[in-house]
Amino acid sequence: MSSLANNYNRRKISFKYGKGSFLYSTSGKKYLDMVGGIAVLSLGHSHPKLVKALNKQAKKVWHISNAFQAPEGEKLAKKITKNSFADKVMFVNSGAEATEASIKVARRYFFSIGKSYKNRILCIKNSFHGRTIAAIYASGSKKMTEGFLPKVPGFDHIEFKNSKPRFPNIRKKIKKNTAAIMIETVMGEGGIKVIPDKCLKYLRKICNEKKILLILDEVQCGIGRTGKFFAFEHANIKPDITPIAKGIGGGFPIGAVLMTNKVAKCMTPGTHGSTFGGNPLAMSVGNSVLDQILKKNFLTNVTKLSKYFLNELNKIKNKYPNVIKEIRGKGLLIGIQLQSDQTKFIKSLEKNYLLTIRAAENVIRVLPPLNVKKTEIDLAIKIIKKVCKNYN
Ligand SMILES: *Cc1c(COP(=O)(O)O)cnc(C)c1O
Numbered sequence: 001m002s003s004l005a006n007n008y009n010r011r012k013i014s015f016k017y018g019k020g021s022f023l024y025s026t027s028g029k030k031y032l033d034m035v036g037g038i039a040v041l042s043l044g045h046s047h048p049k050l051v052k053a054l055n056k057q058a059k060k061v062w063h064i065s066n067a068f069q070a071p072e073g074e075k076l077a078k079k080i081t082k083n084s085f086a087d088k089v090m091f092v093n094s095g096a097e098a099t100e101a102s103i104k105v106a107r108r109y110f111f112s113i114g115k116s117y118k119n120r121i122l123c124i125k126n127s128f129h130g131r132t133i134a135a136i137y138a139s140g141s142k143k144m145t146e147g148f149l150p151k152v153p154g155f156d157h158i159e160f161k162n163s164k165p166r167f168p169n170i171r172k173k174i175k176k177n178t179a180a181i182m183i184e185t186v187m188g189e190g191g192i193k194v195i196p197d198k199c200l201k202y203l204r205k206i207c208n209e210k211k212i213l214l215i216l217d218e219v220q221c222g223i224g225r226t227g228k229f230f231a232f233e234h235a236n237i238k239p240d241i242t243p244i245a246k247g248i249g250g251g252f253p254i255g256a257v258l259m260t261n262k263v264a265k266c267m268t269p270g271t272h273g274s275t276f277g278g279n280p281l282a283m284s285v286g287n288s289v290l291d292q293i294l295k296k297n298f299l300t301n302v303t304k305l306s307k308y309f310l311n312e313l314n315k316i317k318n319k320y321p322n323v324i325k326e327i328r329g330k331g332l333l334i335g336i337q338l339q340s341d342q343t344k345f346i347k348s349l350e351k352n353y354l355l356t357i358r359a360a361e362n363v364i365r366v367l368p369p370l371n372v373k374k375t376e377i378d379l380a381i382k383i384i385k386k387v388c389k390n391y392n
Helices: 048-060 071-082 095-112 133-139 197-210 231-235 280-293 298-319 343-351 374-389
Strands: 015-019 022-025 030-033 088-092 120-124 155-158 178-184 213-217 241-244 255-259 324-330 333-338 357-359 363-366
Touching (some): 071 088, 088 095, 095 213, 197 213, 298 324, 298 333, 298 374
Parallel strands (some): 120 178
Antiparallel strands (some): 022 030, 088 255, 324 333, 357 363
C-alpha cells in the first residue's frame, strides 16, 4: 500500500529519466511527453543549459533568506521587467501562491489609497487559480470547493460564454466594493478556452473606466506558451498584476507576481513574504529558462510550430468529426475537444506512447515543450490519427 495520500488519480507508469520531448519508463518504453508536467517543462526534460545552471548554483549556495540581498533574483526580475509591462516582481513558489499574492496586492493597493472598502475580486465561474483555500473560492467551481466550508468571502463571479455577449451583465457585476477583475488570459484547466482579444480589450477598458485593477493569471499560458512572452500581448493590452509560475522554472518550482509601479508601491516591507520565494537555485534555473525563451526568433518559432500543429490537428478533426469536436488553443497550449468523454482516448494515446492530459469539457491538453522539433509534432500527429482511425 502506498504511503502517499490519495488525492491524485495516478497512472500506472513510472519514469527513469527524461530527455528533451521524451520520457523513458522503468519498463524500458519511450514516451513522447506532451503533458510536459502540465505546461511546466518549457524546454523539455534535462535541458543541458538548465542542468548546468542548477549544478553551478548548487555548488555555490542553496538558500539564504530574503533578509539579505538577492543577486540571482534581481537578475531574473530585471529580465522580466525589461520584457513586459511589469515594473516590479515578487517571487513565490507556485501558481496558487502567486494568484493569492496577486489578490493581496489588489486589496492592499486600495487600502493604501484610502479605499479599503474596495476589496472584492470578480472572477470567471469555473475558472482555475490554484488549490489553496482562497484560490478555490476564487475559481468558484463546486468540484473544487465541495467539503471545504466555510466559504472564503470576497469573490464574485461572472460567466464566460461561448455565445455573445461573452460576459453578460459584467458592468452590473462591478460594484462600489470591487477591487479587481481576475481572469486567466487563456483558461487552461477549464478546457483551453481562449478569451478573444476583443473581450480582453473590453475588460481593460471597463477596468480603466471603473478605476479597478485587471489581474491576468498567466500561470499556465505565460512565458512563451502561446507564442508571445505573455498571452495578453496578442490583445495588445497590459494588466496591472499578473501571477506566473509553471513555465518560468522549466521544472523547478517558481512562482511570481508581476506588478506595475502604481500597485507595487503598496507592498511595503512586511506586507508579504515567503521563506523559499526567490531561492537562489530557483532563480538560477529561471534565469537560464528566460535566456533561451527570450532569444531572438525563439517565440517566432513557437508560433510557426503551433500553426503547423493546429493545422494538422484540424485536418484530423475534419476527417473524424464524429470523434473530435473542436481544436482549441493558442501557440503550444493546445486542446483537442472530443465529442464525448476523453478518458479512453487519452489511454489509447498512451498505449501508443504519446502522453497527454485532460482538461474540462472533454478536452485533451497537448503541451509539448516550446523547443519541440517538427519531427516530434509529426510523430504526435501520426499517433493521434491512428487512435482516431481505430476509435470506438
Ligand atoms: C496551475 C495553475 C494555477 C495553480 O498553480 P499551482 O502551482 O498548481 O499552485 C493557478 N492558475 C492557473 C491558471 C493555473 O493553470
